[in-house]
Amino acid sequence: xxxxxxxxxxxxxxxxxxxxxxxxxxxxxxxxxxxxxxxxxxxxxxxxxxxxxxxxxxxxxxxxxxxxxxxxxxxxxxxxxxxxxxxxxxxxxxxxxxxxxxxxxxxxxxxxxxxxxxxxxxxxxxxxxxxxxxxxxxxxxxxxxxxxxxxxxxxxxxxxxxxxxxxxxxxxxxxxxxxxxxxxxxxxxxxxxxxxxxxxxxxxxxxxxxxxxxxxxxxxxxxxxxxxxxxxxxxxxxxxxxxxxxxxxxxxxxxxxxxxxxxxxxxxxxxxxxxxxxxxxxxxxxxxxxxxxxxxxxxxxxxxxxxxxxxxxxxxxxxxxxxxxxxxxxxxxxxxxxxxxxxxxxxxxxxxxxxxxxxxxxxxxxxxxxxxxxxxxxxxxxxxxxxxxxxxxxxxxxxxxxxxxxxxx
Amino acid sequence: xxxxxxxxxxxxxxxxxxxxxxxxxxxxxxxxxxxxxxxxxxxxxxxxxxxxxxxxxxxxxxxxxxxxxxxxxxxxxxxxxxxxxxxxxxxxxxxxxxxxxxxxxxxxxxxxxxxxxxxxxxxxxxxxxxxxxxxxxxxxxxxxxxxxxxxxxxxxxxxxxxxxxxxxxxxxxxxxxxxxxxxxxxxxxxxxxxxxxxxxxxxxxxxxxxxxxxxxxxxxxxxxxx
Numbered sequence: 334x335x336x337x338x339x340x341x342x343x344x345x346x347x348x349x350x351x352x353x354x355x356x357x358x359x360x361x362x363x364x365x366x367x368x369x370x371x372x373x374x375x376x377x378x379x380x381x382x383x384x385x386x387x388x389x390x391x392x393x394x395x396x397x398x399x400x401x402x403x404x405x406x407x408x409x410x411x412x413x414x415x416x417x418x419x420x421x422x423x424x425x426x427x428x429x430x431x432x433x434x435x436x437x438x439x440x441x442x443x444x445x446x447x448x449x450x451x452x453x454x455x456x457x458x459x460x461x462x463x464x465x466x467x468x469x470x471x472x473x474x475x476x477x478x479x480x481x482x483x484x485x486x487x488x489x490x491x492x493x494x495x496x497x498x499x500x501x502x503x504x505x506x507x508x509x510x511x512x513x514x515x516x517x518x519x520x521x522x523x524x525x526x527x528x529x530x531x532x533x534x535x536x537x538x539x540x541x542x543x544x545x546x547x548x549x550x551x552x553x554x555x556x557x558x559x560x561x562x563x564x565x566x567x568x569x570x571x572x573x574x575x576x577x578x579x580x581x582x583x584x585x586x587x588x589x590x591x592x593x594x595x596x597x598x599x600x601x602x603x604x605x606x607x608x609x610x611x612x613x614x615x616x617x618x619x620x621x622x623x624x625x626x627x628x629x630x631x632x633x634x635x636x637x638x639x640x641x642x643x644x645x646x647x648x649x650x651x652x653x654x655x656x657x658x659x660x661x662x663x664x665x666x667x668x669x670x671x672x673x674x675x676x677x678x679x680x681x682x683x684x685x686x687x688x689x690x691x692x693x694x695x696x697x698x699x700x701x702x703x704x705x706x707x708x709x710x711x712x713x714x715x716x717x718x719x720x721x722x723x724x725x726x727x728x729x730x731x732x733x734x735x736x737x738x739x740x741x742x
Numbered sequence: 743x744x745x746x747x748x749x750x751x752x753x754x755x756x757x758x759x760x761x762x763x764x765x766x767x768x769x770x771x772x773x774x775x776x777x778x779x780x781x782x783x784x785x786x787x788x789x790x791x792x793x794x795x796x797x798x799x800x801x802x803x804x805x806x807x808x809x810x811x812x813x814x815x816x817x818x819x820x821x822x823x824x825x826x827x828x829x830x831x832x833x834x835x836x837x838x839x840x841x842x843x844x845x846x847x848x849x850x851x852x853x854x855x856x857x858x859x860x861x862x863x864x865x866x867x868x869x870x871x872x873x874x875x876x877x878x879x880x881x882x883x884x885x886x887x888x889x890x891x892x893x894x895x896x897x898x899x900x901x902x903x904x905x906x907x908x909x910x911x912x913x914x915x916x917x918x919x920x921x922x923x924x925x926x927x928x929x930x931x932x933x934x935x936x937x938x939x940x941x942x943x944x945x946x947x948x949x950x951x952x953x954x955x956x957x958x959x960x961x962x963x964x965x966x967x968x
Contacts, residue, residue, distance in 0.1 A: 336848070336851045336852045339851060340837070340839075340848075343837075343839045343840055343844070344839050347838070347839035347840075348839065348840055348841040348844055348880065349841060349880045353839075628833070628835055629835065629837060631796075631835075632829075632831075632835045632837075633852070634796065634820075635794070635796060635823070635827075635829050636824055636829075636848070636849045636852050637820050637821065637823055637824035637849070637852045637853050638820065638852055639816060639817060639820045640816070734797065735796045735797075736788070736791040736796040736797035739787075739791070739796070739831070739835075740787065
């Protein structure tokens with residue numbers, strides 16, 4: 334072992350003691366910063382992952398639509414399924430309509446789907462909270478959870494649907510009969526925008542309501558595992574005519590994804606200050622140590638150490654604090670992430686707000702996601718900051734004249 | 743060519759335009775004991791610092807084992823210095839984070855890898871200064887005299903050609919100072935090292951074979967006790 338690494342280790346962990354007070358506090362500071370940064374980043378990543386997964390599960394990987402109604406839907410589906418990257422395709426149409434139950438009426442977005450194909454493209458089945466899809470094709474309707482709650486509807490009840498054309502004709506003397514559909518199921522994705530006000534009906538009913546005949550508004554695609562939706566969309570658009578356009582789920586939700594990414598970056602930026610504060614405290618402690626050990630630095634030169642080696646001794650102290658602090662911090666953080674649900678449950682129990690937290694934030698199942706890359710990036714960042722702190726002290730050492738240092742009182 | 747260990751020729755050191763010393767010529771031969779006396783601030787420590795190139799001279803030449811090292815690069819100086827000089831300071835300068843044995847072996851660690859023979863040599867030296875069994879003790883638990891003896895042993899660890907003792911007894915009472923001086927001289931004698939003693943103490947200076955006095959920016963040979 335190089336002498337300056339040996340001395341750096343000894344100055345942090347002196348002989349006869351397990352650890353010096355300075356080392357303990359410095360390592361604790363770095364570990365705390367790393368742990369907080371890592372836990373928050375993991376939870377943010379978990380939330381992002383869940384939201385992205387939910388978007389894909391509700392929307393599919395790629396959407397293909399046209400500036401006007403697609404009349405040759407079957408031919409387009411056949412064309413799209415000719416791509417080996419496409420696992421499944423499902424036609425859809427949508428529009429706003431008045432949904433009425435008793436005296437209560439709302440204007441949700443109504444989506445028409447071919448349920449058998451839709452189930453192959455999206456994860457609709459796993460979001461069903463009540464009822465089932467068995468009789469959906471025979472005049473059924475699926476309501477989003479908040480929509481059902483708003484009108485007080487439950488599975489098995491009937492609701493009436495008025496299309497915009499029907500509402501327009503109400504002014505005339507003609508009697509307009511609404512479409513009556515039985516609620517087959519209620520679904521909940523956990524994504525407020527989807528759960529708020531969406532109803533799903535069989536595609537033929539929506540086509541009938543809107544007078545689309547065989548027309549559709551678009552086709553959802555599910556891609557084979559491992560295929561990038563963005564890359565495939567780029568390739569697909571080259572094969573489609575000018576009026577038809579394919580969009581990946583990332584493109585359709587770019588605003589949301591941008592917000593999520595910005596949020597994560599901002600939180601990272603804010604939390605980095607914890608590490609910076611640790612680094613400043615390490616730098617100031619090391620610089621004080623340099624002043625206190627001026628004679629010792631002169632001695633090292635007299636014993637054959639070069640200025641660079643003496644400086645390296647202090648740089649190494651910063652690096653060692655960073656390495657140990659990161660290791661301790663990441664160990665603590667991964668433990669916290671592993672037991673996060675128990676910790677959150679305990680916390681909400683102590684605060685007595687469990688219902689509120691569970692209802693609005695789903696904290697009973699706090700998401701978290703991290704990979705080896707996350708561990709390394711946080712650790713390398715922390716070690717880098719600590720090395721800079723050590724560098725500040727090392728630069729002070731490099732300025733010291735050995736002869737003057739030996740005279741230092 | 744002489745076999746002197748160090749030699750300085752026409753050495754001069756200025757600081758802020760004032761000469762601390764000038765025209766200094768002297769040499770130290772193998773096993774020779776030399777003292778440099780002088781008032782406080784006369785430049786004794788500066789002279790030995792320049793001699794060992796811890797600071798550069800303003801003018802003149804410095805030879806280590808007949809090699810002119812005045813303008814040698816810092817890497818070469820750092821390599822050569824611990825093989826030629828061992829230092830004993832007034833304030834011991836032991837490293838508080840290391841125990842006694844680690845302090846003793848530290849100069850060896852700087853220039854090479856520690857071998858079992860180095861550890862045995864360190865223990866043997868400790869025995870020679872009556873400090874057997876304190877290898878694992880923390881240096882902060884040692885008395886002033888013990889620390890000075892450990893510092894003396896550390897100076898010998900790399901078998902240097904010359905021990906530079908810069909007022910090694912300055913912090914000790916008369917009895918301890920005598921004992922420490924005897925110990926340093928015995929160690930140098932036993933291991934064949936020369937001794938360059940910087941001191942105020944005329945009594946100790948007279949025990950050296952050659953005595954110089956530094957004053958009025960010049961070095962004068964006071965006596966040759968050979």
